[in-house]
Amino acid sequence: MDKFSDMAMFVSIVKHQGLAAAGRDLGLSPATMTARLQALEERYGVKLLNRNTRHVSLTDSGELYYKACIEILDNVTEVENIIQNGVKEVKGSLKIVAPKDIGKQYILPILNEFSELYPDVVPYLYLNDQITNIAESGMDIVVRYGELADSSLISRRLSPSRRVLCASPEYLAKHGTPLEPQDLVSHDCLAMLRNDEELKTWHFQENDKKRAITVVPKRFSDDGEVIRRWALEGAGIALKSILDVQADINNQRLVTVLNGYMKNFTTSMSVSSADLNVVYISKKYQPKRIRLFLDFLFDRFNDLVEKSEIKRG
Structure with missing residues (x-):
């Protein structure tokens, strides 16, 4: 062969x-x-x-x-498309994976617009909060939170973000508002599962003082959208990205607490540790459909973020 x-x-x-x-x-x-x-x-x-x-x-x-x-x-497929359909023709598959909250609130409407412009591009949108081996995943574009350790991949910041603790007004009225991180131990907390790991140790920083609090979660899920829904239903306090819950905060469905602290699932407290990034494999000849979508994604995402009134501070 x-x-x-x-x-x-x-x-x-x-x-x-x-x-x-x-x-x-x-x-x-x-x-x-x-x-x-x-x-x-x-x-x-x-x-x-x-x-x-x-x-x-x-x-x-x-x-x-x-x-x-x-x-x-990919390069051969791109050349075949050019030969058969001309340089202006854009077609082929486009495989994207994103966390569920971000995927549904932001990526999906952007992808719908892109599909109207390029109907011969077939999108595959995978909604997954798990971190996988990107190089082996077969994905063209991975949207994910946090810093990137693999230097063989390209990572571009799609949006600044930060972690916030949030709960419904009904929950806080019933259980009280935590005034310092240690208070979380006596609250109902909603925790993420990541590759079967329970993310129940939450990290805080106030000025130069760092501390780690191990909460006792009442509910776990490997789906960030489920965590957000539980918080909206008054089930407890969630540690979420501001991008996921800004619309809920704007409409007073959720309230943030412990706002004077930086927060994260890990010990990293760098400004970029909670940012939303776009990750893809470095390729000398990036297929045109991927290049076009990346440009479109960055352009439209900024518009959606501004409309949702994301607070930077």
């Missing part, structure tokens, strides 16, 4: 997390998939995948090969 077909096969294996599922997608038997993967590894003299009966994972060499395959296949 040619190298291009092998690249497509390898990307499919990573995407489907297994040879059998990838084989069904490609119309190939498990035996054929195994033989082709073995031949590919023998050709380069390296192991590309760690395999067991349940899943596959990339080796260091496999991750390099996978990233190169994604870039080459």
Whole structure:
């Protein structure tokens, strides 16, 4: 088989997390998939995948090969579109993942506008609060909060943000308003789950003084939108991004508390630690549809943020 077909096969294996599922997608038997993967590894003299009966994972060499395959296949698709339809034609898939609150309130309306302008671009919008391996996710664009550790990826700030503690007026009237972080221990708190980790240690800073408070949550969810809804229903106090809850605060559905403190799920208290970022894999030849959407996203997001009256301080 040619190298291009092998690249497509390898990307499919990573995407489907297994040879059998990838084989069904490609119309190939498990035996054929195994033989082709073995031949590919023998050709380069390296192991590309760690395999067991349940899943596959990339080796260091496999991750390099996978990233190169994604870039080459995207470039070929882009060139084919140009040849077949002309330079002005914009078409193909656009895969975006974002937290649910941000995805529904901001990304979805922007994507709807973009789709009207470029109807031949097929959007895939994944709403997910979990942090995954971006390089292996198959996503074109990842919208996420916080700082980025992987230097092989490009991260651009979409909007400044910060964490706030918030609750409904009804909850505060019934249970009282916390005046310092330690008071949270006796309150009903709503905590996030991230990759099965309970984010119940909340970090605070006032001037140069830092402290960590381990709350006793009454409810957990891995979905930020659920946490926000519980807060609106009066179930407790939530630690949220201001971008998620500004409209609720403006309409007095939620009230912020402990406003004199910087807050976060982690020990990081840098100004950028809670910002909203757009992350994507560095590519020399970024497909035109992705470049256009990135420009459109940054332009329109600023408008939506201004309309929602996000407070910077």
